[in-house]
Amino acid sequence: MDELRSLKVWLDPLGALRADCGDLAVLIELAEEEGGEAAAEAEAQLETFESKLRDLELRKMLSGKDDDRNAIVAIHPGAGGTDSADWAGMLIRMYLAWADRRGYEVEMMDHQPGDEAGVKSATFLVKGPYAFGHLRAEVGVHRLVRLSPFDAAHRRHTSFASVAAYPEVDDASEVEIRDADIKLEFFRASGPGGQHVNKSSTAVRIKHIPTGIAVSCQNERSQFRNRENAMKVLRARLYAIREEELRKKQQEAQGEKMEIAWGSQIRSYVLHPYRMVKDVRTSVERSDVDRVLDGDIDEFIEAYLKRTG
Numbered sequence: 001m002d003e004l005r006s007l008k009v010w011l012d013p014l015g016a017l018r019a020d021c022g023d024l025a026v027l028i029e030l031a032e033e034e035g036g037e038a039a040a041e042a043e044a045q046l047e048t049f050e051s052k053l054r055d056l057e058l059r060k061m062l063s064g065k066d067d068d069r070n071a072i073v074a075i076h077p078g079a080g081g082t083d084s085a086d087w088a089g090m091l092i093r094m095y096l097a098w099a100d101r102r103g104y105e106v107e108m109m110d111h112q113p114g115d116e117a118g119v120k121s122a123t124f125l126v127k128g129p130y131a132f133g134h135l136r137a138e139v140g141v142h143r144l145v146r147l148s149p150f151d152a153a154h155r156r157h158t159s160f161a162s163v164a165a166y167p168e169v170d171d172a173s174e175v176e177i178r179d180a181d182i183k184l185e186f187f188r189a190s191g192p193g194g195q196h197v198n199k200s201s202t203a204v205r206i207k208h209i210p211t212g213i214a215v216s217c218q219n220e221r222s223q224f225r226n227r228e229n230a231m232k233v234l235r236a237r238l239y240a241i242r243e244e245e246l247r248k249k250q251q252e253a254q255g256e257k258m259e260i261a262w263g264s265q266i267r268s269y270v271l272h273p274y275r276m277v278k279d280v281r282t283s284v285e286r287s288d289v290d291r292v293l294d295g296d297i298d299e300f301i302e303a304y305l306k307r308t309g
Contacts, residue, residue, distance in 0.1 A: 097295025
């Protein structure tokens, strides 16, 4: 029954598209003979058909093992001081706006503000259908070129920030974490939250001893909730490492050339001396930089998914 349901997910829309295609052929033939209203109806039906086809193509691109899961996103500034911290903050706002456009729910898990502007690091959970499938297209280093608002001489600066995305692991049994393998630390949160965060050690840092991975969460008032969120992030990162190792073994077994994608620059956002956003992987370019920074990034995501899917 599970196999039947999984097949119907594809066969039903394909059958509907085939039927629509037949109806559309008749409409086009009628439009060629009569024009006028028939032509307008054919054009409207063609747009509807193309929209359904694009939706199905996108669903095919989002058919990876973990694509339908929620996503845990972590953003860190690179070298560059205040400019990079501010750039990381701009990226956070871009992704929050994108999530809002799609109707996704966002839960901030950790947010460490920068000394002057922006953030030192941030981690948030994006909840919604295929959130990870979309956001895995954003993993890598993002580059910003602009006249620095933090430079008294107003010189041009280049800033970098990294984006990581992990599928949320709902079931703790998917990734076993032994108590003996983790080290817990509690400290006072430094972010927003009123007087409470300055008086109680509610923030949590967890270090996974075998891998050296360390995660921290401090956005919740409750130490228990921060620990729960930190474990969720750790579990997601360990799951991602395990899946990456499996993928590499499969590639090696098949004799495939390894591609080093982690940490590579994926997109440039230029605000000076011209205005352009260019994805270096797909060559998609946009001149409406403000719209992109306001969350209009689906074109970049879909181009990447088409390239890899």
